[in-house]
Structures are given as structure tokens and as C-alpha cells.
């Protein structure tokens with residue numbers, strides 16, 4: 045009897061994620077991404093981590109070439125300032141590892157148009173003028189699948205909004221394995237979505253995501269903001285006039301209050317119920333200063349380190365260069381094997 049279920053992937057576990065190189069990083073990136081990468085890195089005996097700056101993804105919309113390099117260094121600085129250790133985690137620019145773009149082309153020929161037509165992020169980003177978007181913006185999730193599978197990554201820490209791209213990655217891996225008769229060759233990577241404040245909202249509008257593209261700088265806490273700026277932004281954060289509720293249900297129709305409580309919970313690493321046990325019944329006149337103090341205390345070491353790295357681009361460049369070499373050493377053999385599986389010519393002497 046033949047076994048109908050294909051053999052599962054049997055290779056090593058690897059963690060991989062990326063942040064797009066477009067604009068300054070803020071508290072949402074820190075709580076939703078950076079701090080979780082650090083926790084994964086610091087897991088004793090955990091799998092190796094690959095963390096990159098997605099500059100190939102950044103140019104799916106226009107980027108000023110003079111700024112792109114600096115933005116790449118800024119994200120690398122944020123990785124380092126948050127506590128990622130280049131001795132344990134591989135930190136590199138995506139464009140410095142050609143395997144990403146090579147594998148993306150092959151995956152463009154594996155993925156189906158119908159799959160990409162369903163991607164909600166493209167619909168949001170292209171807006172009303174789909175026909176004027178770059179082709180790269182459309183095929184963005186295919187490049188993301190290549191980022192992940194070029195390393196046979198098994199665990200991908202991302203925010204909720206990236207779940208659909210991870211599903212697409214699994215579909216591509218599965219179809220590749222089937223089409224080329226290689227069951228279990230690519231892993232089917234799992235999103236790692238956890239933690240209370242994976243979605244930090246704007247300080248001016250509790251229904252909008254905290255975003256680097258928001259016109260108001262008061263809407264976000266940047267990782268380069270100093271202590272006074274952080275405190276001032278929290279003081280000016282939009283709220284309602286009611287005191288904080290005693291239980292989480294009381295936050296339901298109060299998006300601004302819910303956001304500030306979620307930020308407190310994430311920074312203090314406690315759940316929202318615990319925050320409300322401490323502050324329920326109190327007004328924002330009490331809660332905001334407490335939140336400001338906590339945010340300053342937690343973010344000060346990060347923003348100080350960040351400014352130190354930004355003042356020393358040569359040090360950041362050394363990290364990126366060493367990371368790119370290490371990343372290539374992992375991704376190149378995998379993508380070489382993909383090319384052989386697909387049937388690309390490799391000259392004589394390869395036995396094929």
C-alpha cells in the first residue's frame with residue numbers, strides 16, 4: 045500500500061523575518077516585530093535567526109536612491125539597538141543576496157495569477173489606480189515567499205497583516221514540491237504571531253495603525269525620539285474623557301483607551317486585565333504619566349543605542365557585510381539545487 049500523505053519536511057528549523065526599508069521605525073515596529081525577534085533569538089537552544097532589510101520590497105513603490113541606503117542602515121541600526129546580536133543572528137540587506145531575486149523569478153512561474161489576485165495588501169496599496177502600480181508591487185508576495193524559502197525557513201515572526209502572505213508562501217512551497225515530484229523538499233513555514241500588542245494603533249486615531257506614513261508625527265513614537273518627545277507625545281495622545289474601565293470588555297468601544305492600555309501591557313509584559321486591575325477607575329491624568337514613564341524607561345536604551353549606531357555607519361556596514369556573506373552561504377546552495385530541480389543548464393561536470 046502506498047502512503048497517501050507526503051513525507052514531512054525533515055530539515056533543520058530556521059527563523060526568518062524582514063522589515064521593509066522605507067521610512068523611520070516606530071513603537072509599532074518595536075513591539076510588533078523587533079522585540080519579538082530578540083525573544084526568539086534569545087531562546088536557549090532555539091533555531092538560528094535570519095533578519096534582513098527588505099530593500100527589494102521597498103522599491104515596489106518609489107524610493108529616493110539617496111535615501112534608500114540610509115534607510116537600510118537605519119533598520120539595521122534598529123535591529124542592533126533592540127538587542128539582536130550579530131554573533132547569533134544573521135542581519136543583512138536583501139539585495140546583497142542574489143538568491144532572493146533568482147528564486148522569486150522561479151516562484152513567479154509557480155504561483156498562479158488567481159492566487160495573487162486575492163492578496164488584500166496589494167488591493168490596499170494599489171488603491172484606485174491599480175494599472176499605474178508597479179508590476180513589482182503585484183508580485184511582492186512572491187518575492188516574500190522566495191525570501192523565506194531560499195533559507196528553507198520554518199518559522200516566520202510577522203504581524204497579523206502578513207498572515208495571507210504566509211499562506212501564499214505555503215501554497216507556493218506545496219505546489220513546487222508537487223510539480224517537481226519532491227514531497228517535503230520545501231518546508232511549509234509557520235507564521236509566529238503572538239504577544240499582546242502586535243498591532244499598535246496611532247496615538248491620534250485608535251482605529252488607524254501606527255504608521256511611518258502618517259502625516260502627523262504626533263501619531264507615532266519613533267525609535268529615535270528622545271525621552272521628552274516620547275513623554276510629550278503620550279501626554280498629547282487622543283483619549284476620551286472617561287476613566288479607565290475595570291475590565292477589558294469596558295475597552296471595546298473605546299479604541300484610543302484600548303490602544304494605550306495595550307501599549308502599556310506590551311511594554312510591561314503583562315496582560316491587559318492586569319493593567320486594568322492597576323489603573324481601572326483612574327483617569328488619563330494618572331494613567332498617561334505612568335505610561336510615559338514606562339515607555340521612556342523601556343525605549344531609552346533602544347533610542348540611545350539607535351542614535352549611537354546611526355552616528356557610526358561604518359560599524360553598521362560591517363555587520364551588514366558579514367551578515368550578507370553568511371546569508372549567501374545558506375541561501376545559494378538551496379537555490380542552486382532549485383535550479384537543478386527545475387532543469388536549468390549547469391554545464392558539464394555536474395553529473396546531470
Ligand code: TRP
Pocket residue numbers: 060061062063064098101187188191192200201202206
Ligand atoms: N512584507 C513584510 C511586511 O510588510 C516584510 C517582509 C518582506 C517579510 N519579506 C519578508 C516578512 C519575509 C517576513 C518574511 O511586514
